[in-house]
Amino acid sequence: MSEEEIDDKEIEDFLKFLKVANETIKEKGKMYEFECPLCGDKAEGIKNTYNGHLFAKCKNCNMQIME
Numbered sequence: 001m002s003e004e005e006i007d008d009k010e011i012e013d014f015l016k017f018l019k020v021a022n023e024t025i026k027e028k029g030k031m032y033e034f035e036c037p038l039c040g041d042k043a044e045g046i047k048n049t050y051n052g053h054l055f056a057k058c059k060n061c062n063m064q065i066m067e
């Protein structure tokens, strides 16, 4: 496998995670739990009350997003 393919996979995983987080976390300032699309474990996320920025994390596979 070339390095480029690994990067593509990482971006794909990231986007998958972001999509589920975005669909789950609707209300600002509230902590949401959702099933991680990458490992199936429990992930959690929250949307900032002030600026609406999204933060989500899966402790199991260490996927983390910050918008």
Ligand SMILES: [Zn+2]
Pocket (backbone or CB within 6 Å): 036, 037, 038, 039, 040, 041, 043, 058, 059, 060, 061, 062, 063
């Ligand atoms: Zn995970």
